[in-house]
Amino acid sequence: MEVDHRIRVSDGDGNGETTAGQGGVVGVFFAGCWLRLRSVLAGLWCWVDGFARKVGRIAREDPRRVAHSLKVGLALTLVSVLYYVTPLFKGFGVSTLWAVLTVVVVMEYTVGGTLSKGLNRAFATLVAGFIAVGAHQVANRCGAQGEPILLAIFVFLLASAATFSRFIPEIKARYDYGVTIFILTFSLVAVSSYRVEELIQLAHQRFSTIVIGVLTCLCTTIFVFPVWAGEDLHKLTAANLDKLAQFLQGLESECFGEKAASENLEGKAFLQVYKSVLNSKASEDSLCNFAKWEPGHGKFGFRHPWSQYQKLGALCRQCASSMEALASYVITLQKSQYPEANPELTLKVRMACGEMSSHSAKALKELSTAIRTMVVPSPASITMSAAIKAAKDLRNELSEDAALLQVMHVAVTATLISDLVTTIVKIAETADNLARLGHFKNPEKTQKDVAINIPNR
């Protein structure tokens, strides 16, 4: 309101230094500017507001993220004290900065991540430092002319070999960062050995400051609100089992239960819940890799069988794959209407499906609870045997009619393949899109004409 008022004032009563007419033009100009500025400011405010909401949501989703951010700040501040306090600084000199650098690059979200990076960094620095000092001794004997050439050759060979070693899967998985630091330290020490007099002292200072940096990181991650990768992996596995159970429960109550609704299934939450399980491999693998670096903590020993979680994860993803096939099938099925042609058999099969789903869901729930509380999961096997029995009964029931059973089996294959056909049609559409957006070449004229002549292409 204030703005409108001001515009009116400069528009109507604009008679200061300028004439009334000029005042009007200037007023309109400023009013235009002001309106534009206001819309820009409003847009900016909208963006800031949206951003703040997003930040708030991310922080609320997992408050440990805020704790981690503060921990990084704390570790950096702690380590920078080395530089500010004169007696400490005199011991290490400019090398103190390496402690700061180490904290920034080593500090990770989980204890395992920090440990893995810190140990990799410390050991790689130590080994590379020794080798570089040796290389310096050798190069030193070749005179002033030969030394830089020999050093350059050493750097070339070691950097190439070490870089190649990063393509070996085992090294890539656990020591990738260590190899980088190895190349880094070797190059730095070897190159600077050409001009630095007291190489050993420099190497010693640098190694000590790196160790100080690593220790600062470790103390902060382990003693201030630690985030254990192993615990996260444990919880993730239990949560994934829960999600699978949720899908089966939903299937039972919405499709086979007494209250099986005829409303549209497509928007139902339970038909989406398995999707995050399908994409859990990457985070599971990295958590498992970090967990192996962690010392025993809480309920987990040092040699806790972390790789078993990966096996469970692979099976969960297999389940989720089947669920994807099932979900798309259930949705299409519900859209088509059938006459009730064989109500007795249909009811039997539906009941069996419901039983299998609910027992499996119960078993998965119990397994997830057992994992979460770390109790041996015997009752789950009992529940599972009910689901197996339901499946067996259904098979026996159906096998009385051999013809029906045979038709059923070929029908299942046909259905699965026609599902594939639907997906492949979507693939062809996306490829068309890609061709259009990516300016692919057109095929020769004749072929194109044929394509245009086909109706409903």
Add this chain to the structure above:
Amino acid sequence: MEVDHRIRVSDGDGNGETTAGQGGVVGVFFAGCWLRLRSVLAGLWCWVDGFARKVGRIAREDPRRVAHSLKVGLALTLVSVLYYVTPLFKGFGVSTLWAVLTVVVVMEYTVGGTLSKGLNRAFATLVAGFIAVGAHQVANRCGAQGEPILLAIFVFLLASAATFSRFIPEIKARYDYGVTIFILTFSLVAVSSYRVEELIQLAHQRFSTIVIGVLTCLCTTIFVFPVWAGEDLHKLTAANLDKLAQFLQGLESECFGEKAASENLEGKAFLQVYKSVLNSKASEDSLCNFAKWEPGHGKFGFRHPWSQYQKLGALCRQCASSMEALASYVITLQKSQYPEANPELTLKVRMACGEMSSHSAKALKELSTAIRTMVVPSPASITMSAAIKAAKDLRNELSEDAALLQVMHVAVTATLISDLVTTIVKIAETADNLARLGHFKNPEKTQKDVAINIPNR
């Protein structure tokens, strides 16, 4: 043979300085040592041999890996010349080492990776340097006592805020490395500003050397055997389509074709081929992220629609999911024997399945060729329409018998769910393993007794 001979000599004729008896004992001792050493050496040799084979295989699989390793060596050697040549060294001083450091951490396998890291590093250094110099100016006015305290507070606040920003998905995806370098540079400059006199000159030197490092990396990656992430993504997508086609071709020839063998399907290669597609998400995402940083190259423009490849990838993985369900079903189906109860219908469905598979396979092959050669894929749609027609015909054929159709549909659901039951049984077994290896607590006695009493647990 030589070894055996020597042992016999020292054992039988060991009569030099020692007596015959002593000589025998010493001989046996040395022979034992030698044998042990020999077995250790043989084991070592075996390991070295296996390792060399593995390295050879990795290099042969993709010779660009060797080229990349040599490129890293080359870039490092080039940049270290800055340090060896006195006039160049005088310009930059000890900061030259930052060029070496930059090369080691920025050099990536693909052009896009190097560009993304290099630009992130250069810009983050620039921005953080400016802010840090500003922070130094502010802190400088607070006297000798206040300065370190104020600097420490600045470092704490900025490091915490920047670390938190890494949890925002958009920043994580593209600017994660930049944020790390931002924290690093800000801390280093802010902390060292406490003791360094000519801060601006130091910052300037450091920034120039980092730019030199980045430029060295970029020249080496772009002009010496470049590996383009975009091209790799393009090829990966085409290869994945090919793999899906291979599965369908195999299915057609081994299960529905004329030569459909009755031999065991389980070991067949085509039933495994889709598995690598299922796990392609992580590498696809990172290649796509890098490809977006790359300038136009070869057949790809700067704004090539890279995200379309991600969409294609998601659909391919959906296909692979269905194929997993299909593969496990086909294997179980083939193990069970049925009487030929309804040969006419079975034959019809089998033929329809065969047609759908072969047409879909052809369509996928054509799509992959179209993508590989970057030609608009119109013929694929034509081929696909044949598969759609086969599916439709089958549906019409079956829908004449409404009862059969209905039974079929509930049967498919039942089959898919009983597939799930099988997987969940495996999950329960793995959970049992985990409980055993992870020393989970036993449940209370009563429950345990019940569990033991159930046969075939």
